[in-house]
Amino acid sequence: MIYLHLSPGFEPYGPSVPFQAFVFNGGEPHLKLSGPLPETDVLITSRLNSFQDVGLLLVATDALRRAGAERISLFVPYFPGARQDRVMIPGEPLTVKVYAELLNAQHYHQITIFDPHSDVTPALLNKVQVVDNHQFVAQCLAQIGDCKLIAPDGGALKKIYQLSEVLGGIDVVECRKRRDVKTGALSGFLVSGPDLQGATCVIVDDICDGGATFVGLAEELKQHGAGDLYLVVSHGIFSRGIEPLAVPFKRVFTTDSIRAITHPNLTQLSFSLFLPHLINA
Numbered sequence: 001m002i003y004l005h006l007s008p009g010f011e012p013y014g015p016s017v018p019f020q021a022f023v024f025n026g027g028e029p030h031l032k033l034s035g036p037l038p039e040t041d042v043l044i045t046s047r048l049n050s051f052q053d054v055g056l057l058l059v060a061t062d063a064l065r066r067a068g069a070e071r072i073s074l075f076v077p078y079f080p081g082a083r084q085d086r087v088m089i090p091g092e093p094l095t096v097k098v099y100a101e102l103l104n105a106q107h108y109h110q111i112t113i114f115d116p117h118s119d120v121t122p123a124l125l126n127k128v129q130v131v132d133n134h135q136f137v138a139q140c141l142a143q144i145g146d147c148k149l150i151a152p153d154g155g156a157l158k159k160i161y162q163l164s165e166v167l168g169g170i171d172v173v174e175c176r177k178r179r180d181v182k183t184g185a186l187s188g189f190l191v192s193g194p195d196l197q198g199a200t201c202v203i204v205d206d207i208c209d210g211g212a213t214f215v216g217l218a219e220e221l222k223q224h225g226a227g228d229l230y231l232v233v234s235h236g237i238f239s240r241g242i243e244p245l246a247v248p249f250k251r252v253f254t255t256d257s258i259r260a261i262t263h264p265n266l267t268q269l270s271f272s273l274f275l276p277h278l279i280n281a
């Protein structure tokens with residue numbers, strides 16, 4: 001197998017296809033393979049954070065097929081649109097389906113994703129392989145020590161109980177988001193489960209975007225007597241930066257599935273660490 005790394009951060013994995021990528025003045029992504037393909041079995045790795053990224057992936061896939069690639073697999077750690085996995089308000093799109101259909105149409109041999117937001121993403125993708133967050137969270141907990149796992153909402157429950165079992169039965173605290181029925185806006189949290197008095201609490205979730213979910217939940221956990229708080233999220237968008245999270249959380253852990261970022265209160269693990277098994281996929 002040979003790799004085509006469309007984004008930085010994947011490089012340590014075997015021989016890769018050299019190419020030049022650039023964007024035309026009008027904004028259209030373009031790519032040119034730098035020579036003949038030495039193998040017909042290719043794994044493309046790419047972050048898909050923008051339409052530009054998706055466009056580059058599609059033209060790269062076409063270039064590979066024209067160069068003779070027979071089996072093309074894809075690893076996209078963060079799946080775009082995964083949170084828009086249901087139509088909550090009439091008039092909204094089902095965004096995750098739009099992206100899934102786009103990728104299915106490329107007939108990849110396999111699509112591998114890391115810790116998707118819900119079961120909807122893998123359900124929509126043909127030939128999908130899901131890398132769960134177990135190894136990532138285990139590495140974070142090794143730095144934290146004894147703790148309780150906090151599930152921030154109902155959607156996270158199934159995943160967090162699986163995680164707890166894999167990690168030897170760590171206590172789980174179930175929380176639920178309260179949302180305004182009309183607007184869908186977050187209005188608070190319900191916390192239920194074991195006594196939190198002085199306990200180190202680790203909120204585990206897939207994505208941190210603006211962080212309001214976690215800052216709000218941290219306040220609620222403190223009101224229940226929680227001790228040190230940590231946040232562990234697979235995909236760190238951090239659209240409002242790390243600062244708002246640095247107040248309630250002793251430390252934030254994430255991967256570089258979205259981008260590399262440095263901050264004194266942040267520990268970022270490379271998602272590449274969780275990929276070696278893919279080489280033989």
Ligand SMILES: O=P(O)(O)OC[C@H]1O[C@H](OP(=O)(O)OP(=O)(O)O)[C@H](O)[C@@H]1O
Nearest residue numbers: 083153155207208209210211212213214
């Ligand atoms: O950092 P924030 O901006 O607060 O967003 C983070 C939250 O957003 C996502 O859930 P979302 O609320 O979209 O999912 P759900 O409605 O399916 O629970 C994600 O799983 C986090 O819980």
